[in-house]
Structures are given as structure tokens and as C-alpha cells.
Amino acid sequence: MLIAAVLCLCAAAATAAMGLWSARRPHATDQVAQVLRAVVPTQLAAAVMLAAGGVVALAAPPHAGVLALVVCVVGAVGTVAAGCYQSAKSVALREAVREAQSSDAGCAGACASCTLSCH
Template structure:
């Protein structure tokens, strides 16, 4: 049980470090980095679950600690999986909306990236 608790503690350290690292990075226009940044809070929650599992593995008696350690690991994996799913779904929806806006926008917004200074159309004609 000591080895399993130690592995769980190392996994918690890695997961927590990755979550903290992604949270400290500035927001990026890249969709993959957006998903990774959005998953960072769930990574920190999973790291807390893994630490709890490791502590239980170190101090609880054998039959109880085994079951609780397994539950903590499954909870951490499920939390990260749900966070990845939700973050990817949100970023895909945002990307689809942006693509639809670019296709349906017309005028200055779609021809020059939103800048009326480089467009031959009048922006006042587009807004109203």
C-alpha cells in the first residue's frame, strides 16, 4: 500500500503542477491551449483528490485504505475526463460561432478582418 500511496502522491504533484502552470499562462487564441487552460481547475481538483488518496493510503489500515485509494484515483480520473469534455465542448462551440460569424458577416467584417480602414465599403452602411 505504501508504494501505491507514493505513486498517487507523485501523480498528484505532476497533475497539480500542470494545472498551476496552465493557469499562470496568458490566454491564447490557439484552441488547444484554450482547452488545456480550461481544464486546469479540474486538474487542481484531481490533484487534491490524489493527495487525499495518498494520505489515506499512508495512514489507514490495509482493507480500508485500498478501497478508498481506488475511489480517490477513480474520482480524480473522472474529474479530469469531465473537465476535458466540457472544455472541449465549450471551445468547439466558440469556434463554430466564430466561423459562422465570419461566413455570415459580410461587408467589412469578413473582407478585412473587421477593420473598416482597409475596406472599400463604408462602415456606417454596415451597421445600420
């Protein structure tokens, strides 16, 4: 149990460090950088979950420690996965809106001329 708890605490520290590193990077127009920056809150939440699981695994009786460790690790992985999905979906939506606005600007809102030219 000691090894699992220490590994969980190390994973918490690594997750928090990656989240803080992503937060300190400047804002970018690159979609990947935007997703990484948007996932920072979920990374920090996962780090807290992992740290709590590691501490409980160290302090609690073995049966309760294993259960808490499993719940915290599954929760942390699920939180990061959901955060990545939501962030990627949000960035993709923003990019689609920006692309639609730029294509609308090309015809200056003259939808009739675009529609009639196809027939």
C-alpha cells in the first residue's frame, strides 16, 4: 500500500506541475495550445484527487485505503478525460464560428447572389 500511495502522490505532483506549466504559457492561437490551457483547471482538480487518495492510502486501514485510492485514481482520470473532451469541443466550436464568419465576410452578406449563381 505504501508504494501505491507514494506513486499516487508523485502522480499528483506531476499533474499539478503540468497544469501550472500550461497555465504559465502565453495565450496562443494554436488549437492544441488552447486545449492544453483550457484543461488546466481539470488537471489541478485531478492533482487534488490524486493527493487525497495518496494521503488516505497512507493513513487509513488497508481495505479503506485501497478503496479510496481506486476511487480517487478513477475520478482523476475521468475528470481529465472529460475536461479534455469539453475543451476540445469548445475550441472546435470557436474555430468553426470563426471560419464561418470569415467565409461570410467574403461575399459581404449578399446571400442572393451566392444562391442564384449555383442554379
